[in-house]
Amino acid sequence: MATTDYAAVSFNDSDTRRDEMHSTIEQWIDDLVESVDVAQASAEFQAWLDVQRQFHDYSYRNTLLIKQQCPNATRVAGYRTWQNEFDRHVKEGESAIWIWAPIIAKQCPECGNSPSYHSNTNCGYDETSPKEWSKGLVGFRPAPIFDISQTDGEDLPGLDTSAEGNADKLLPAVLDAAKAVGVEVELVPDEEWNYGASKGVCRESPDGGFPIVEILCRDSDAAMVSTLVHEYAHALLHVGIDDDTERSKREVEAEAVAYVVGRQFGLDMSGSVFYLATWERDDADVIRERLKRISRTSQTLIEQIEGQSD
Numbered sequence: 001m002a003t004t005d006y007a008a009v010s011f012n013d014s015d016t017r018r019d020e021m022h023s024t025i026e027q028w029i030d031d032l033v034e035s036v037d038v039a040q041a042s043a044e045f046q047a048w049l050d051v052q053r054q055f056h057d058y059s060y061r062n063t064l065l066i067k068q069q070c071p072n073a074t075r076v077a078g079y080r081t082w083q084n085e086f087d088r089h090v091k092e093g094e095s096a097i098w099i100w101a102p103i104i105a106k107q108c109p110e111c112g113n114s115p116s117y118h119s120n121t122n123c124g125y126d127e128t129s130p131k132e133w134s135k136g137l138v139g140f141r142p143a144p145i146f147d148i149s150q151t152d153g154e155d156l157p158g159l160d161t162s163a164e165g166n167a168d169k170l171l172p173a174v175l176d177a178a179k180a181v182g183v184e185v186e187l188v189p190d191e192e193w194n195y196g197a198s199k200g201v202c203r204e205s206p207d208g209g210f211p212i213v214e215i216l217c218r219d220s221d222a223a224m225v226s227t228l229v230h231e232y233a234h235a236l237l238h239v240g241i242d243d244d245t246e247r248s249k250r251e252v253e254a255e256a257v258a259y260v261v262g263r264q265f266g267l268d269m270s271g272s273v274f275y276l277a278t279w280e281r282d283d284a285d286v287i288r289e290r291l292k293r294i295s296r297t298s299q300t301l302i303e304q305i306e307g308q309s310d
Contacts, residue, residue, distance in 0.1 A: 009068040011098045017142050021098060025064050029284050029291075036276040045274055046259075047071060052295055053260045056302050060288075060295040062099040069097045073147040075156070082146060088153030096144030107136035114138040170265055171221040173308040174228050180304045183235045184210045185228070189217050200227040202234040211235040226262050226269070229301060233257035236297050249278050253294050260298040265305070 009024060011017040028044075035041040051067040052060065054074060066073050076097060082088045105114040108130075111123035115130040117138070148156070178185045184205070193216050195201050200215045213231040218224055233254040241247055252274055262269040279287065 010095050011069075011142070012095060017098060021065060021100070021142060024068055025061055026284070028064055028068065029287050032276070033279075033282065033284055033287055036279050041276055042274050045256075045276060046272075048291075049256055049260050049294075050263070052298060053263045056260065056264060056295075056299050058099070058295075060291040063295070064291075065099050066097055070147050072149070073097065075148045076145040078143070078145055082151050082153070086154065086156060088148070088151040088156075090146050090151050094146060094150040096146060098142050098144055100140040101143030102137050103139045103141050104135055105138045106130055106133040107138055108133060112136070112138070168221050170267075170305075171225050171228075173305050174225050174232075176308040177301075177304040178213070178232075180307065181232050181235065181301065182210055183232060184212045186212060186214045187217050188214050199223070200231045202231045202238070211239070222267055225265070226258060226267055229261045230254055230258040232301055233261075233297055236300065237293060249282070249290075252276060252278055253290055253297070256294045257297045257301065260294070261301045261305070264298075264302050 011020050011024075013020075032041055032045065048064060048067050051071065051073070052058075052063045055063050055066060055076070058066070066076070077086070079090055079096075082090060103114075107114060108118045108123060108125055109128070110125035111118060111121055113121060113123070115133070118125075118130070175185060183202070195214070195216075198216075199218070200213065202211055202213050205212050211234075213228065213235060215224055215227055215231070234250075237250045237253050237257070238247060241250065255272055255274055259269045259272040259274075262272075279290070282290070
């Protein structure tokens with residue numbers, strides 16, 4: 001994978017912005033497809049995961065765009081949001097970070113387009129007036145945001161980081177999140193452990209209920225949390241997957257999810273390894289689906305665990 005200075009990527013030309021935003025994402029994915037067995041690809045992948053962790057409620061497309069434009073971003077908002085909600089002002093001469101923002105408008109019940117686009121299609125729906133259509137997602141538009149480093153003004157209110165890096169409090173929250181995630185957890189003492197060197201397993205329930213996650217009891221709460229998160233990811237990613245080859249490919253997804261979630265809560269994830277070579281024969285569309293699953297699964301687990309920490 002090329003070692004381009006991605007911080008130099010910008011979309012300042014409004015005439016070409018949409019196409020350039022699309023092509024930047026496509027190029028990053030194409031490079032990953034071509035270089036899955038190269039160390040630089042793993043480094044790029046991990047760099048994206050770091051941004052995905054920072055902005056876990058953003059789509060994979062937007063975290064890729066943020067990574068390519070401002071990889072060290074920590075907190076972002078729109079120009080007016082910085083002014084009106086945080087009493088901060090974007091510094092003169094700063095370039096915006098461009099992401100995709102949803103367009104919500106009245107939507108044709110049949111073709112799903114907004115009234116203006118609907119009139120230019122072959123859709124013949126005319127049962128109700130556009131004034132009566134419900135609103136929905138009709139597309140995306142480029143939207144400018146700015147990182148806090150690009151602004152001056154009042155200090156931000158302190159963020160609640162009480163759970164971060166505090167594994168003895170985090171472990172109960174992760175265990176309590178099991179039902180919301182859709183798994184059952186069994187903590188197994190060492191003398192009853194039947195899975196060799198493995199520290200955790202996820203298996204199907206014999207009665208068709210929630211997947212069962214078994215974890216080896218250890219002295220380190222942080223290690224148990226890391227294993228739990230990894231196995232939760234397996235439960236969410238492997239449901240209904242019987243093909244052994246695809247299951248091995250999703251092992252990378254589970255490791256990526258565990259990395260994002262673990263880092264979000266201040267755990268040391270330096271031992272994470274991403275064997276991207278297992279994706280070697282995947283095409284770009286498949287890689288997109290994998291990135292999407294990593295993004296969505298990470299968000300789900302973070303939200304469920306944070307919900308137990310409140």
